[in-house]
Amino acid sequence: MTWFILVAVVLVVLLIVWKRGVASQSHSGNRVFYGQVHGITHKNQDKTSRQKIIDSCFEGEELFLIPEPDNRFDAGAVKICRRNGEQLGYWPGGGRIAGDLAAGWTYRVTIDEIYPFSENRRKHGVRLRVEVLTMSRKTEAQRNKEK
Numbered sequence: 666m667t668w669f670i671l672v673a674v675v676l677v678v679l680l681i682v683w684k685r686g687v688a689s690q691s692h693s694g695n696r697v698f699y700g701q702v703h704g705i706t707h708k709n710q711d712k713t714s715r716q717k718i719i720d721s722c723f724e725g726e727e728l729f730l731i732p733e734p735d736n737r738f739d740a741g742a743v744k745i746c747r748r749n750g751e752q753l754g755y756w757p758g759g760g761r762i763a764g765d766l767a768a769g770w771t772y773r774v775t776i777d778e779i780y781p782f783s784e785n786r787r788k789h790g791v792r793l794r795v796e797v798l799t800m801s802r803k804t805e806a807q808r809n810k811e812k
Contacts, residue, residue, distance in 0.1 A: 702791040704754040718751045728774045768801035
């Protein structure tokens with residue numbers, strides 16, 4: 666009986682890791698990775714609540730990455746917005762997304778999960794699924810050269 670429970674737990678863990686892998690491929694063969702929206706408890710410049718905006722979002726909704734090079738805190742800031750322009754927050758700083766966007770990379774960004782905070786269940790976080798659609802011409806050329 667103990668072995669059965671152990672095997673069941675291992676299978677569940679493997680299924681979770683497989684489903685939510687850090688980087689994987691989509692059905693189209695494109696690279697897929699996941700990230701969290703940052704700054705979701707702050708208000709936007711127009712004083713709208715990001716939490717209220719998140720409350721009206723849905724899993725699977727397509728979002729857009731918008732570079733914000735004039736951001737006074739981080740020149741590499743990338744806003745995460747809905748189709749109507751409402752801002753949910755920011756892509757985590759210190760990454761390469763801003764540079765890749767400037768170089769011509771394109772992504773399909775969707776909401777993978779909206780989840781309640783453990784310390785305050787009325788507030789929600791957002792996990793994103795990011796699929797690489799195209800890379801810069803330079804990156805594509807290097808990749809093809811390596812094949």
